[in-house]
Amino acid sequence: MEGERDEIKKGPWKAEEDEVLINHVNKYGPRDWSSIRSKGLLQRTGKSCRLRWVNKLRPNLKNGCKFSSEEERLVIELQAQFGNKWARIATYLPGRTDNDVKNFWSSRQKRLARILQTPPSSSPSSSQSHKNPGEVPFLHDFPTLEVPTFSASMEEDLSSKSSYFDNSEMIKLVGLPDMVEPNLPALETNLFQLQFNHADQKSPCMESQSQFPFPHLPQPQPALTLSPESQELVARLDDPNFFDVFGDRDVSQELGNGAQLPVEPTFFELESCKSCGKRKENPMTPDSFFDDFPTDMFDHMEPLPSPSEW
DNA sequence: AAGATATTCAACCGCAATCAA
DNA sequence: TTTGATTGCGGTTGAATATCT
Numbered sequence: 001m002e003g004e005r006d007e008i009k010k011g012p013w014k015a016e017e018d019e020v021l022i023n024h025v026n027k028y029g030p031r032d033w034s035s036i037r038s039k040g041l042l043q044r045t046g047k048s049c050r051l052r053w054v055n056k057l058r059p060n061l062k063n064g065c066k067f068s069s070e071e072e073r074l075v076i077e078l079q080a081q082f083g084n085k086w087a088r089i090a091t092y093l094p095g096r097t098d099n100d101v102k103n104f105w106s107s108r109q110k111r112l113a114r115i116l117q118t119p120p121s122s123s124p125s126s127s128q129s130h131k132n133p134g135e136v137p138f139l140h141d142f143p144t145l146e147v148p149t150f151s152a153s154m155e156e157d158l159s160s161k162s163s164y165f166d167n168s169e170m171i172k173l174v175g176l177p178d179m180v181e182p183n184l185p186a187l188e189t190n191l192f193q194l195q196f197n198h199a200d201q202k203s204p205c206m207e208s209q210s211q212f213p214f215p216h217l218p219q220p221q222p223a224l225t226l227s228p229e230s231q232e233l234v235a236r237l238d239d240p241n242f243f244d245v246f247g248d249r250d251v252s253q254e255l256g257n258g259a260q261l262p263v264e265p266t267f268f269e270l271e272s273c274k275s276c277g278k279r280k281e282n283p284m285t286p287d288s289f290f291d292d293f294p295t296d297m298f299d300h301m302e303p304l305p306s307p308s309e310w
Numbered sequence: 311a312a313g314a315t316a317t318t319c320a321a322c323c324g325c326a327a328t329c330a331a
Numbered sequence: 332t333t334t335g336a337t338t339g340c341g342g343t344t345g346a347a348t349a350t351c352t
Contacts, residue, residue, distance in 0.1 A: 010321080010322070011320095011321080011322095012320075012321080013320090013321090047322090047323095048321075048322080051320090051321070051322085052320090052321085055319095055320075055321085056320080064319095099319080099320075099321085100319090103318070103319055103320090104318095106318095107316095107317060107318065107319090110316085110317080111316090111317080114316080
């Protein structure tokens with residue numbers, strides 16, 4: 001039985017603990033984390049101390065500040081390039097930690113998964129409204145496929161997301177039964193790249209939104225090629241019927257209000273970070289481009305042909 | 311107003327790399 | 332060279348909060 005003095009404290013940090021940690025860093029610098037406990041300053045592990053410092057106490061952190069559109073774009077591009085190398089990606093985002101990036105990506109993936117998932121027909125009490133009840137369910141009833149061979153970059157991308165999507169989940173999300181490369185994140189990345197390329201060419205809005213200097217990114221790898229099926233899917237972005245793939249749900253509700261067409265760069269409203277902590281009060285700020293489709297763009301869509309005809 | 315559901319985010323864990331003795 | 336300690340990273344969890352019905 002160890003005395004209370006030797007017990008390791010876990011859980012949320014108190015202000016007093018933060019203070020002790022900050023004092024330690026001021027004295028000795030951000031190192032020797034284990035000595036904090038060995039000196040009896042805190043009952044936290046060195047690991048915990050380091051994490052606290054890196055994620056919350058370090059100066060110049062954008063704590064509580066939602067990712068700007070520029071940051072979102074960067075994360076998406078960098079993730080496509082580096083995979084889930086959050087620490088590396090975070091180095092491109094001043095004031096953001098690997099944990100921030102990781103959390104951003106994780107919640108984003110969950111949201112996408114939810115959006116792309118067809119509501120189970122067995123849940124009529126689902127919170128989704130149904131404008132066209134009984135319409136073609138797009139994303140279910142597909143057989144679970146083995147993950148096929150990908151290009152190198154795609155393999156990495158896919159394997160690195162194993163915790164987010166298992167194979168069958170991935171297939172479901174992509175919803176392309178005979179798609180050779182059922183890689184949603186990669187596909188999404190391509191969609192984004194299309195958008196941003198589009199924006200760069202057509203709109204001055206994006207420029208005006210780049211209000212702070214981000215490092216120049218290495219060129220995205222051309223290995224992110226899509227299968228013909230994927231390319232067709234991407235090409236359908238300009239097709240007003242494209243989002244019929246979401247089936248009969250009232251997607252617009254899920255996608256949020258104030259949305260605009262993705263090809264118009266104005267869908268990214270750069271959120272000010274000056275008053276961090278108010279982020280919830282800016283519903284116009286998108287988390288992803290999916291949030292920025294117009295709420296009524298799904299109102300006049302016709303069902304796509306059955307996926308088997310794609 | 312209340313319960314259900316979704317989202318966010320802080321913090322933990324395990325593992326690997328690095329360092330120092 | 333080995334070994335134990337430390338550090339860093341990515342994945343995961345769960346509580347708090349927000350949103351929806």
